Amino acid sequence: MGAIYKKEMRAYFTTPVGYIFIAAMLLISAVAFSFTTLRQASWQTNSYFTAMVFVFIVLVPVLTMKSFSEERRTRTEQMLLTSPVSLTGMVMAKYFAAMTMMAGVILLTALYYIPFYMYAEPTTAILAGNLIALLLVGSAFIAIGLFVSSLTENQMVSCVVTIVIILLFLVVSMANQYINSYFVRAVLNWLSVFTRFGDFTNGIFNFSAMLYYLSITAIAIFLTVRVYEKRRWG
DSSP states (O other), rough: OOOOOOOOHHHHSSSHHHHHHHHHHHHHHHHHIIIIITTTTTTOOOOHHHHHHHHHHHHHHHHHHHHHHHHHHTTTTHHHHHHHSSSSHHHHHHHHHHHHHHHHHHHHGGGGTTTHHHSEEEOOOOOOOOHHHHHHHHHHHHHHHHHHHOOOOOOHHHHHHHHHHHHHHHGGGGGGGGOHHHHHHHHHHHHHHHHHHHHHTTTTTOHHHHHHHHHHHHHHHHHHHHHHHHHHHO
């Protein structure tokens, strides 16, 4: 597992993917921070963290699109399937590599908050809660991206499908204004990643939302392992 993790981390920096992800994430987050929190001269970060969640629509697929698709395209997938590492270990290694990239950049953006303490009295717990929520959402989306990547050898297909799925998870509750059925509206709200994230931006640490994000992560990883179990014995 450790060898696969190191291989994935090395791959991020021997190809443009890692550099593109880091540069785009830092640039977009800096612009979003400037036009929301700093421009308002306030330590309120609701708009900033909301914007960052939507940034994941494009950046997470870039991070995950080659994870398994590239292995299939270059025919190195068989080496993974016959390696002494379990399929779960293989999938987790790729997941941890992608999460390391994302978590590293997200924690780096925490430096933006330093000026808050110079001209305001921010609530550190709220800022920390938002960071944790951002990591949880990112974790769920990365797991989804890995699952989609395991289904195809075409990186662009993997990227586009992941974008569509993430977008649906974020905007599904917006369809409620056009639906009269209370049951359907309740289901859409339950499926919505964005609805739950709103609690964190308002300073409410929602444990049920945390469990929801972790459940999506676990289910997507489980499905990815099943895909490779079927491929190993198929």
